[in-house]
Amino acid sequence: MTVTSPDIDLGCPSGLAPPSEDSTGALDAFVKRQGTEATLQLLVRGAKCGGCLSKIEKAVSALPGVATARLNLSNGKMRVDWTGSLNADTIGATISDLGYGVSAFSEDESAQTEKKRERDLLLSMGVAGFGMANIMLLSVSVWGGHGEMGDATRQVLHGISGLIALPVVAWSGRHFFASAFSVLRHGRANMDVPISLALILAFSVSVWETIHHGPHAYFDACVMLLFFLLIGRFLDARLQRQAHAAAHELAALQNASVSIVDRNGTVRAVPATNVSAGDHILLSPGERAVVDLRIAMGISEIDESLVTGESLPRQTGPGETLFAGAVNLSHPLQGVALGPAEDSLLSEIGRMLEAGEQRRSAYRKIADRAVSLYVPFVHTAAALAALSWWVAGAGMAQAIMIAVTTLIVTCPCALALAAPVAQVVAAGRLFKQGVYLRSGDALERLAEVDYVVFDKTGTLSFGTPELATMVALSRSHPDTPQVPLVIGVDTRDQRLSQAAMLARSSRHPLSRALVNAAGPGPFAEGTIEVPGCGLEADIEGERCRLGSAEWVGIDTKIEAAGPQLWFVAGDSDPVCFQFADRLQDDAVEALNALKARGLEIEILSGDHSAAVADMANRLGIDRWQSGAKPHDKVARLETLRADGRKVLMVGDGLNDAGALALAHAALAPGGAMDVSQSASDAVYSGGLSSVELIIALAQSTRGVMRQNFGLAAVYNLFAVPIAVAGLVTPLIAAIAMSASSLIVTVNALRIRAKG
């Protein structure tokens, strides 16, 4: 029997995400039933392309009774409807067997509110666009017929424009009015106050002009202003909602269910949120702990890479504490819950995320700074203009008209578009390079970075061990056991293939590495795995053992930075396999490029110091810290922040999530935990060299954004004097407004053309 490489056909066929090895808990607790019809909402992780989509949907649709199975590729949510007795766990198992992570999903209220807000803005934008196009149609005929069109015809056209504008301004403008009203009530002001003022004044003046047969109605300018502003608002809201996905996805990870053993020894599945301290919990092999546990029974190996960053499994037994997020690898464990899920380490990290996000939202964007300069300037100009005209003897109506045209012409359209358009164009450019931007203002923060902190496992290295060297000890020279022998190619291949026969029946990462080095081959039947020791089997009559030095009966140690495995077949010389954490292929060049930019680099890892020192040495980095727990990482970032450094954190594990959220800017590789991806500003899939690329593009985007604000300022330098002089007609206002918005947009498009 031949076993091929285990990863073939698992996970994303385009290789955009690594296959997931998590097994699902019981999903039955999350099914919504109505009569015979059942519905389940799932969150699928690792689905990135069309291949994933059709693979997953087809497999689930093929299950008996399934009516619809639809996966949303943009956010990973999947809805399955079925009738009959199909078990929800079968659905979960079907998806996880394909190599995808899956968990139950229930949307919380704040996510729904944000989604509704985004949709409302989009609808308002559509309505404003409709109004703008139709009013413009009428306005163009008024402008075109200037001097020829009869007074009554013009009044009719103005009247129709006003009838279209009234509902559009009232409905689409409600976002600005409501916000302006609520801050005014508290005696403060924000950007929405001048916007609302301009909208209401422009509309009222136009109504007055229409009634009095005046030549100038500004309905078109009023609705156009609304439309451009809503574009900016919508783009902002969308980028923001994507950034807030972090907390929701962490919540989904906790939507796992837990197997509880009650007093009679019966095992039943309950949602993780229903676990309370003192419950007895059964953790099967492959299952992820969702609450902190004290182990009562069983010995097994656990993978704590998510919690600690330690790349190798650790053996655990009765009396030890297991943190939420750890995965049980080999044998069933029974433990006592130390507290409800809300108190677990996972939730603590969730709270760190929230705190970091709040801090980040306090960041003062370039746009905010521009607005705070713009508002007093324009309002003073408008008020002074009205006052001077009135003093100079113009009528009250004319003075107000001039103030209003000043407000309209100096509209903040260009300001509202300057940042979002540049961000959206840059996000599109990064997307083509395999970088997914998660928040809009991220580019501004990325551009300011002067210090880079890397996580080790999974970021600088692949996080999976790789066979580095093989040495043998000679039994025939017992006096010199310390001297490793160089082994011949034939022996080497023979020993490797024998060891691989044992290793093929184990899930241990070192076994996997051994199998990868040996390639396809047979496995030894009747292999026994002893947790914490190793594997044993008979191969062609010889008793073979693979595992720790004690397991194969050797008391000497070979010094090495990485982990090792020993192998003995019968009475032959023992062989030692030495493993090393594999560096990312482009790690050295990527770090050199960052250094060339003048950035300082540090490694902050949860792994043990020998491994981190070795890695830092290979990469030529002299600042590193090992054994860092999640809160140590957060503390280190706090220190750097207090020193005034603008830190970019690059990390992939759950243990990095808090630090990622706290950093000035954060990046995560494509293979990272979803939570870490969501806590970052961008996710890259093209290797470490992407980091430098992202920083470079962020800096050029910041440049374009500054130019845009400069252009908007220059525009106002021309527009304000013309408006104050009373020379602005609706035609000039419309041309000036759309021209300034277009210039800003075209300038932002240069980001796409570069490079």
Add this chain to the structure above:
Amino acid sequence: MRYAFAQRAEILEIIAYLIPIALFLGVVGLVAFLWSVRSGQFDDLDGAAWRILDDDDDRPKPD
């Protein structure tokens, strides 16, 4: 006076048709947009791009 009146009547006659038609067409587009947003046509932009490439659900014409 009579001339101006005649001209105005003529223009009003034309725009009495054209403006409602233009508005009607605009409303049709707006309603289509509102429907597509409400019914979730924009919910999964990535998935829809891939779905059209998946031709496994094509069946040969029954004879």
